[in-house]
Amino acid sequence: MIKNPILPGFNPDPCIIRVEDDYYIATSTFEWFPAIAIYHSKDLKNWHLLTHVLDNEEDIDLRLLESAKGVWAPDLIYDKNRKVFIVTFTRMASMNGRYFDLDNYLVESENIMGPWSKPVYLNSVGFDPSIFIDDDNKYYVTSLQWEFRDNYEKPGTIVLQEYDINTKKTIGYAKTISTGATDRGCIEAPRIYKRNNYYYLMLAEGGTGYGHCVTLSRSTNIWGPYESRDENPIVTSHLENFNERNKPDSLKIERYKPNGTSLQKSGHASICETQDGQWYLCHLCSRPFLPELRCTLGRETSIQKMRWTEDGWLEMADGTNLAKDEVEEPGLEEVKFKSDCGTFKFSPWPETLISPRINKKHFLSVKDGKAIIRGQQSLCSLDKVSLIARRLTSVNCNFSTSMEFTPEVFQHTAGIAIYYDNMNYLTLEKTFENDKEFLEIVQMDNGKRIECFKEELSFNTKIDLKCRVNYKKITFQYKEANKTDWTNIDKIFDTTKYSDEYSQFGEFTATFCGIFVMDSNKREKMATFDYFQYNDL
Structure with a gap:
């Protein structure tokens, strides 16, 4: 069947x-x-x-x-x-x-x-x-x-x-x-x-x-x-x-x-x-x-x-x-293809990874299989956004990455995102404030920006980021380079908000997940991502 x-x-x-x-x-x-x-x-x-x-x-x-x-x-x-x-x-x-x-x-x-x-x-x-x-x-x-x-x-x-x-x-x-x-x-x-x-x-x-x-x-x-x-x-x-x-x-x-x-x-x-x-x-x-x-x-x-x-x-x-x-199947000889789930390097480029509105060549380069992304405008923008994402194909899934990023001002952020559109998204991102590096969760809820979580990080370290979508619940984890265990963030978010029906702006698209970089200061800050992992569970 x-x-x-x-x-x-x-x-x-x-x-x-x-x-x-x-x-x-x-x-x-x-x-x-x-x-x-x-x-x-x-x-x-x-x-x-x-x-x-x-x-x-x-x-x-x-x-x-x-x-x-x-x-x-x-x-x-x-x-x-x-x-x-x-x-x-x-x-x-x-x-x-x-x-x-x-x-x-x-x-x-x-x-x-x-x-x-x-x-x-x-x-x-x-x-x-x-x-x-x-x-x-x-x-x-x-x-x-x-x-x-x-x-x-x-x-x-x-x-x-x-x-x-x-x-x-x-x-x-x-x-x-x-x-x-x-x-x-x-x-x-x-x-x-x-x-x-x-x-x-x-x-x-x-x-x-x-x-x-x-x-x-x-x-x-x-x-x-x-x-x-x-x-x-x-x-x-x-x-x-x-x-x-x-x-x-x-x-x-x-x-x-x-x-x-x-x-x-x-x-x-x-x-x-x-x-x-x-x-x-x-x-x-x-x-x-x-x-x-x-x-x-x-x-x-x-x-x-x-x-x-x-x-x-x-x-x-x-x-x-x-x-x-x-x-009922037509009875043709079955031919299976390689799954688009799993852990992917960025060379060769996965066809599943796409960007809103612009060609990734404007902000991305690939070296030794790693994605180097230059920050541009915020995820709210309709113009130059440095986001690489793929379709969510299940509401029981997880995705993760490993990122090197050294923010220097508060306008520098990079991380992972659940993205319905520019007015409804959820990010786990590394940023900078008062000479310290922080990890924070930012929710864009029908155009309203909400800071939901903030925690200080060890300075200038590599960090692994993970998101779990478990039907109606979204949760996050992170792991600094010098740690062996994942840290659970004690926040739960509503998956159903990322939908046509919740949006107040008449959209009819769908939810994506991916990696992003923002530099609303000079549009030049880089982050390096080792891989992108996505699995339907």
Whole structure:
């Protein structure tokens, strides 16, 4: 059996494809750099982070963007005719004043590992663009068209537009093809598939929260009209249909229903066919802490087995529409990959370690497998932050490092961090005050800075730092170089605070853990980290 989620931790908006015997999933990365994660599998069960698509700051500028802005909802396809991979994505800049200021782009490559082309501008009508290639090799772009006017249904409509691969431009203006297949509202994430002369329009509806779902409509003409499947939605965590058209709330906490599955918020999907004709659907989901209904791991990626009915509709293989914790494997030869847990030196660089908004080359060098990080702005900044982090993939985990750092003024700090975003994080850090070195815990709680612990250290010594996440509890330990035993810090912190639902700023990302350095004096102070260790327990 395949155990869900197949991509735990921050992996929203999955798009799955198969190219010969290889399966790939692209997921959103928002403000994190490099952007657009690509995962790889041979059997749909075992996955590993293979690469990232956007690794050049000239191609994607994320600086100064608020949390949860940046790169949204990549769509990944393979053009068998031209033998190229194609990725479309949204760069979201602002969601202020009911406007969504964004641009949609396309990049392509002959190899999934790159190099990728320079981004080609598509349009700015709305988010979640995807490409469909018809039998005559015509390209089409579909997306949500965002609606900001009074007296029009929000969030908008699903639109379609031709794309000319020769001129690299869209043709004319986008035309509406759907207002949704149900009345749940909050339509988005359109993808078009073709089978037996039908065009199938797959949508996410109900908001990317507890009313989320996957719907299906079809037409014999790509421009519509599209008829909705009577049994919509085809996958969901919330079985009861409801009418919330024109309601802007996408979280819908009141729609939470346990329904015998740990997977909540199931929606935003894509499908693929195996080598022997089996069908699977990937979708985002979340696993909330109860009773708080807070999702520290954010939106993750799960998979469901599907089947086609005799009358040409797609449904879950067991005939229901409830997202399952475990699904039947396709029977492919199992291929396992090296775990991304364990103790890692920094050469070769682990693909799992990424940074908010900027390329690590601006503040990091590697020597003898050690990471040397130059301090810049605070973790509150939207600009130049010296943080190297990876996704939390379990709420039962630990991480640690060994650090050499000699602060000289109070603006010098370095250590480890639990980081949801620039307004919610928790650090165990070494710093300087009154000619002494200290170890302290700083909590940023919805933008409020709180000093939670401070203890004097022996001067100018190497220090080991460790964090333990034990479900709802976060604790810290440290060990100075001249000591043999770890010292427990008698403070317990609430894991559930690092979640979409706790944030007061409308974010929807997930929790990371990592190492950082801050120098808010001269932007030059260095810290050396021997390794980074992370383990799911």
